[in-house]
Amino acid sequence: MSGKLILVRHGQSEWNKLNLFTGWKDPDLTAQGVEEAKEAGRVLSEKGFKFDIAFTSVLQRAEKTCQMILDGVGQSDLETIHDQALNERNYGDLAGLNKDDAREKWGEEQVHIWRRSYDTPPPGEEGESLRDTGARVWPYFMTDILPRVLRGETVLVAAHGNSLRSLIMVLDRMDKESILKLNLGTGVPIVYELNADSTVKSKEVLGDMSGAH
Numbered sequence: 329m330s331g332k333l334i335l336v337r338h339g340q341s342e343w344n345k346l347n348l349f350t351g352w353k354d355p356d357l358t359a360q361g362v363e364e365a366k367e368a369g370r371v372l373s374e375k376g377f378k379f380d381i382a383f384t385s386v387l388q389r390a391e392k393t394c395q396m397i398l399d400g401v402g403q404s405d406l407e408t409i410h411d412q413a414l415n416e417r418n419y420g421d422l423a424g425l426n427k428d429d430a431r432e433k434w435g436e437e438q439v440h441i442w443r444r445s446y447d448t449p450p451p452g453e454e455g456e457s458l459r460d461t462g463a464r465v466w467p468y469f470m471t472d473i474l475p476r477v478l479r480g481e482t483v484l485v486a487a488h489g490n491s492l493r494s495l496i497m498v499l500d501r502m503d504k505e506s507i508l509k510l511n512l513g514t515g516v517p518i519v520y521e522l523n524a525d526s527t528v529k530s531k532e533v534l535g536d537m538s539g540a541h
């Protein structure tokens with residue numbers, strides 16, 4: 329029996345709109361972000377998805393996206409587990425800074441490395457690289473999420489660009505170079521069907537990620 333894992337990056341947040349590094353900061357969704365979350369719910373509802381459980385982070389942009397998706401599929405009261413392990417990568421001292429201002433200060437290439445490299449953390453003691461993020465997302469995924477999918481459940485995970493990239497990197501067997509280029513669109517569901525040995529049986533992206541950056 330193959331289970332399904334549906335990963336969704338939250339809809340646009342206030343700080344996405346303002347082009348600010350966000351990480352563990354907790355801005356709300358914008359009106360556009362609310363629409364994207366509702367659209368994700370509509371798309372999943374149209375495809376007939378019913379979830380057995382939902383997981384999200386403890387940041388409101390993901391929590392609200394999760395709830396709006398559940399509302400959209402007619403499962404508003406579904407059990408939802410909120411865990412810090414699914415939070416966005418911690419942006420350290422960059423949190424709250426404008427991404428263009430940072431490019432002016434440190435240069436395009438350095439900022440790209442902080443945003444997209446696998447193992448270079450952003451400055452500041454708390455700053456996490458994608459590898460650091462994966463080191464807390466993966467154990468949680470293995471113990472709390474994956475067993476349910478392998479039992480045949482349909483599981484929703486509403487989280488963040490980089491916490492989801494750290495999962496996708498392993499699921500899709502991507503290397504350090506190819507993960508650099510992967511950007512997730514806000515509110516675009518990615519549907520994985522897993523085999524019993526947790527390899528990917530199928531993957532479908534329900535939306536357009538071409539404009540994601």
Ligand SMILES: O=C(O)[C@H](O)COP(=O)(O)O
Nearest residue numbers: 348349350351443489541
């Ligand atoms: O934390 C943030 O700023 C965003 O959610 C993701 O940022 P990134 O696109 O720079 O990784």
